[in-house]
Amino acid sequence: MGDANDCAHHEPGGDAAGWNGDVERKKVALMRACVEKEDPAAKEVDDQTLRRFLRARDLDINKASSLFLKYLKWRRTQVPKGFISETEIQNELFQDKLFTQGFDKKGRPIAVIMGGRHVYSKRNIDEFRRSVAYGLDKICSRMPPGQEKFLFIGDLQGWSYSNCDIRACVAALDIMQNCYPERLGKVFLIHVPSIFMKVWKIIYPFIDNNTKQKFVFVEGKNLRETLLEDIDESQLPDIYGGKLPLVRVQDCGK
Structure with a gap:
């Protein structure tokens, strides 16, 4: 797996403190391209989920991508059937x-x-x-x-x-x-x-x-x-x- 920092140069300019709907949509799209490259399972996750991870890391694509990729790994190991019985x-x-x-x-x-x-x-x-x-x-x-x-x-x-x-x-x-x-x-x-x-x-x-x-x-x-x-x-x-x-x-x- 590559480093989430590989995506850093794709991030558009602007201060995360001034984020709005358009900024979020652009960053979600960039984050999706980044995480899907690292883990194909990301294709099954909707944009709202990616947005939550972005917000949790103040719209920092690198940090959010790293957190999200760890989440996918956690889900595979801890909830392998997709649910806990x-x-x-x-x-x-x-x-x-x-x-x-x-x-x-x-x-x-x-x-x-x-x-x-x-x-x-x-x-x-x-x-x-x-x-x-x-x-x-x-x-x-x-x-x-x-x-x-x-x-x-x-x-x-x-x-x-x-x-x-x-x-x-x-x-x-x-x-x-x-x-x-x-x-x-x-x-x-x-x-x-x-x-x-x-x-x-x-x-x-x-x-x-x-x-x-x-x-x-x-x-x-x-x-x-x-x-x-x-x-x-x-x-x-x-x-x-x-x-x-x-x-x-x-x-x-x-």
Whole structure:
């Protein structure tokens, strides 16, 4: 495989800080020519996906191409069948910690992760990584036309040190940021115990600057009010005062 820097001289002039629709379209076309030369599998990927990788690297074609080519390699090795089967992640699904239901006011699908149900002592890191890809694929499959992002509610009710798993947190961040770039719209962290903040200080450096801005810590007394700013009551999970019951991620679409 050649170096993505081989494409550097093709990039049109202009400051990435002033990008617009035309600039994006031109750069997507140039990026496509670059990555298809390196990996024919890139031909099967749509322009919207390439654009997300470009945006994740501030429209730098070289950096975006490198990230995208790594993603294709990751997809081939970690999701060789094109999907993760539920039999491959039975232990993770048995814990019933990921749910999906409803859409926010921007049309982004909502997912809820119950951090207090993740048990470190029962975790296998390879299975966990597969479960992250499984969950993100499921959430992305619910996106309506024209929507590219999702909203997460991270519920830490009952979270304690038995749930503390820094390696898993870093692995999930790595997959989301590098394999699903520009997919995360917002994260509400709710029912956050004080002991979690010690862990937050450890994992915070692993979050890229753009993603850091998407995390919102919600005080318990303002929980429903804060969630309703982004989510209509009809789409809010019932456990937070809304109308929709939560649906386990494995039951999504059934």
